[in-house]
Amino acid sequence: MSDLDLGPEQLERYARHVVMDDVGPEGQAALLDASVLVVGAGGLGSPAIQYLAAAGIGRLGIVDDDVVERSNLQRQVLHGEADVGRPKVESAAEAVAALNPDVTVEAFETRFDAGNAMELVTDYDIVLDASDNFPTRFLVNDACVLTETPFVHGAVYQFEGQLTTVSGGGEPCYRCLFPEAPPAGTVPNCATAGVLGVLPGTIGAMQATEAIKLLLDVGEPLTEAVIYYDARNPGTETVELRRRPDCPICGDDPDIGSVADVTYEGGCTADAD
Numbered sequence: 001m002s003d004l005d006l007g008p009e010q011l012e013r014y015a016r017h018v019v020m021d022d023v024g025p026e027g028q029a030a031l032l033d034a035s036v037l038v039v040g041a042g043g044l045g046s047p048a049i050q051y052l053a054a055a056g057i058g059r060l061g062i063v064d065d066d067v068v069e070r071s072n073l074q075r076q077v078l079h080g081e082a083d084v085g086r087p088k089v090e091s092a093a094e095a096v097a098a099l100n101p102d103v104t105v106e107a108f109e110t111r112f113d114a115g116n117a118m119e120l121v122t123d124y125d126i127v128l129d130a131s132d133n134f135p136t137r138f139l140v141n142d143a144c145v146l147t148e149t150p151f152v153h154g155a156v157y158q159f160e161g162q163l164t165t166v167s168g169g170g171e172p173c174y175r176c177l178f179p180e181a182p183p184a185g186t187v188p189n190c191a192t193a194g195v196l197g198v199l200p201g202t203i204g205a206m207q208a209t210e211a212i213k214l215l216l217d218v219g220e221p222l223t224e225a226v227i228y229y230d231a232r233n234p235g236t237e238t239v240e241l242r243r244r245p246d247c248p249i250c251g252d253d254p255d256i257g258s259v260a261d262v263t264y265e266g267g268c269t270a271d272a273d
Contacts, residue, residue, distance in 0.1 A: 005029075006018070006025055006028060006029060006032075010028070010032075010056075010102065011025075013056070013100075013102075014028045014056055017031075017055070017056075022216065022218045022219075023216060023218075027216050027218075028056060030215060030216065031055055031056045031057055031058070031212070031215060031216070032056050032057075032058040032102060033058055034057050034058055034059070034125050034126075034215045035057070035058065035059040035060070035061070035123070035124040035125045035126075036052055036057050036059075036060055036061070036124060036125065036126050036127070036128060036211055036215075037060075037061040037062075037063065037120060037121060037123070037124035037126070037127045037128070038052070038060065038061065038062050038063070038127075038128045038130055039063050039064075039112050039127065039128065039129055039130055039131050039136065039140055040063070040064055040129075040130035040131045040132065040136075041062050041063075041064040041066075041076075041078065041088040041089055041091075041092045041130075042064070042066070042072065042075075042076050042088065042130065042132060042200075043072075043075040043076050043130075043132070043156065043195065043199075043200030043201075043204070044128075044130035044132075044154045044155075044156065044200045044203060044204040044207065045062070045064070045076075045078070045092070045128070045130035045204065046075075046076045046077045046078035046079070046092075046200070046201075046204060047077065047078075047200065047201045047204035047205045047208070048128050048130055048154075048204040048205070048207045048208040048211075049062060049078060049092055049095075049096065050077075050078060050095070050096075050099065051204075051205055051208040051209075052128075052208050052211065052212070053096045053099050053100045053103045054099060054100060055208070055212055056100065056102055056103070057103060057211075057212075057215075058102065058103065058104065059103070059104045059106065059124075060096060060103055060104070060105050060106070061105075061106045061107075061108065061120065061123070061124055062089050062092050062093065062105060062106070062107050062108065063089070063108040063110065063112045063120065064087075064088045064089050064092075064108075064109070065109060065110050065111040066087075066088050067085055067086060067087055067088065068083040068084050068085065068086050068087075068088055068091055069084065070084050074197040075195060075197040075198070075199070075200050075201070076088075076200075077201065078091065078092050078095050079091045079092075079095075087109050089107035089108065089109045090107065090109070092105070092107070093105040093107045108120070112131070112136055112139065112140070113139070113264070114139060114259045114260065114262070114264055117139055117140070117142075117143035117259055118143050118146070118147060118259060120143075121140075121143045121144055121147050121149045121151075122147050122149065124149070125149075125150075125215065126149070126150050126151065126152070126211050126214055126215065127140060127144055127149055127150070127151035127152075128151065128152050128154070128207050128208070128211060129141075129151055129152065129153040129154065129174075130154060130204065130207065134178075134181035134182070135181065135264040135265050136264075137153065137155070137174060137181075138174065138175065138178075138181060138262070138264060139259060139262075139264045140153070140174075141153070141166065141173050141174035141175060141249070142175075142249055142256055142259050142262060143259055144166065144168070145166065145168055145173050145249050145250055146249070146256075146257075146258070146259070148168045148169070149168075150165065150166065150167040150168065150214055151165070151166055152164075152165050152166075152207045152210045152211055152214075152222075153165070153166065153174055153207075154203045154204060154206070154207045155203070156195055156199050156200050156203055157193065157195065158193055158194055158195055158196065158199075159196050159199065159230055159231040159232050160199075160228070160229065160230050160231070161199055161200075161202060161203035161228075161229045161231075162203075162226055162227065162228050162229070163203055163206050163207065163210070163222060163226070163227045163229070164177065164222055164223075164225065164226040164227070164241060165210050165214070165221050165222040165223050166223065167214070167221060167223050168250075170243065170250070171223050171224055171243060171250075172223075172224055172241045172242055172243040172244070172247075172250065173243075173247065173249060173250045175244075175247050175248060175249055175250070176241060176242065176243055176244045176247050176250065177226060177241055179244065179246075179247070179248075196231055198231070199231050202229065202231070203229065206227070210222055224240065224241050224242070225238050225239065225240055225241055226238070226239050226241050
């Protein structure tokens with residue numbers, strides 16, 4: 001990352017970062033020179049995008065093929081009533097521009113799929129998985145593991161959320177946590193099961209925190225562990241995550257050498273030869 005000089009307005013904007021020993025002007029310059037891809041501009045993506053932009057991440061990529069619906073507004077705080085019917089990436093890019101002119105937004109109004117995943121993730125330093133379905137989560141994992149791109153996974157359900165970071169290099173991945181996706185239709189989504197509106201804000205902000213920690217190389221990254229959060233109870237629970245020797249992508253004898261080897265629907269499994 002380049003050693004950028006902060007201008008007077010930037011020194012004012014990021015003053016609370018600059019005075020921190022673990023950030024300082026050098027760390028802030030690194031954030032301004034960094035890039036993060038956020039897959040999903042909904043409940044998790046909304047707070048993550050806002051905090052990454054406020055922190056001065058210089059280049060934000062946002063991937064989403066959906067439009068804003070009124071039922072989104074209970075939790076997807078990046079969007080407002082006037083955005084109903086608009087593409088989420090368009091609304092998100094506009095919100096970021098209003099928040100921080102230092103940030104360049106690259107909006108991808110498309111589905112994150114096997115045809116574009118590898119190209120997208122290799123163009124960014126870190127990926128945030130803010131998706132809401134298992135096929136996309138597995139695809140994010142596989143593309144990032146294959147390209148050695150760190151990513152931060154988050155998920156929410158009713159009152160519960162989870163968070164982990166995958167950085168590659170022999171560490172466990174999302175498939176070590178979930179070897180296969182549950183059969184289609186067996187796990188309810190937010191539309192059928194509901195989700196506490198504030199919960200994605202909590203988990204999405206934690207995802208942004210983990211990404212910034214990685215970019216600054218500060219603290220202990222949430223690798224080899226999963227945080228479980230239940231909004232009904234105080235505190236969080238951290239559970240160790242171990243690499244599975246039989247993991248199809250990071251195990252001892254991996255089956256997945258390309259995203260083309262996988263069917264990203266149903267069980268999200270490696271295709272038979």
